[in-house]
Amino acid sequence: KQEVTQIPAALSVPEGENLVLNCSFTDSAIYNLQWFRQDPGKGLTSLLLIQSSQREQTSGRLNASLDKSSGRSTLYIAASQPGDSATYLCAADYGNNRLAFGKGNQVVVIP
Amino acid sequence: NAGVTQTPKFQVLKTGQSMTLQCAQDMNHEYMSWYRQDPGMGLRLIHYSVGAGITDQGEVPNGYNVSRSTTEDFPLRLLSAAPSQTSVYFCASSRYSNQPQHFGDGTRLSIL
Secondary structure, rough: OOOOOEEEEEEEEEOOOOOEEEEOOOOOOHHHHEEEEEEEOEEEEEEEEEEEOOEEEEEOOOEEEEEOOOEEEEEOOOOOOOOOOOOEEEEEEOOOEEEEOOOOOOEEOOO | OEEEEEEEEEEEEEOOOOOEEEEEEEEOOOEEEEEEEEOOOEEEEEEEEEEEEEEHHHHHOEEEEEEOOOOOOOEEEEOOOOOHOOEEEEEEEEEEOOOOOOOOOOOOOHHH
8 A cells, every 4th residue: 555654744844945845755656756735725736747657747846856766756946936835745656547645735825 | 629528627526426437538548547645645536547448447437437438528426425434526637648647636535
């Protein structure tokens, strides 16, 4: 069974600092690794998807890396802003779009 | 496009009642899934579908039924609600396998 872990559960950073969020997964036989953002009371918004053959993916201030051999992915958010405050979820796709989720990193960016 | 639409947004049920959570997408997506989100547990896959007429079980299927008679709709049925099914339910869809998934805004379900 695929287990996905995100540590820490919650963190606060001052505005302007770079955010680094870590995700680990137990089974390296994944099709892709996805990062989502969830705002309170809302659904999930897809941020980045890294295919199993890729090492990283970038979108604006966001960059995600993937190391399948070590079972790790990292999401970097450059120059954080108060609007980046949210919960970030990591999910491993183990086939047919079946996702195994971590419990999330709850981020607060302090103005 | 409306994206993924879930109805109702909120529902309170009594133990033993039945109900159907609706999910519809207008993006011609083949893949659809149902997840539940519980505090301290994260999101867990209930059932999924890879196309009309094809469904399969996820991680926590007990107590739930699904069917996929059209590409657009993927309803989730609770036949006899139990307090353990109190949760937030999310529906997701994607056009193909290995593609980003689009999530609905969720249905918040309480079972007394």
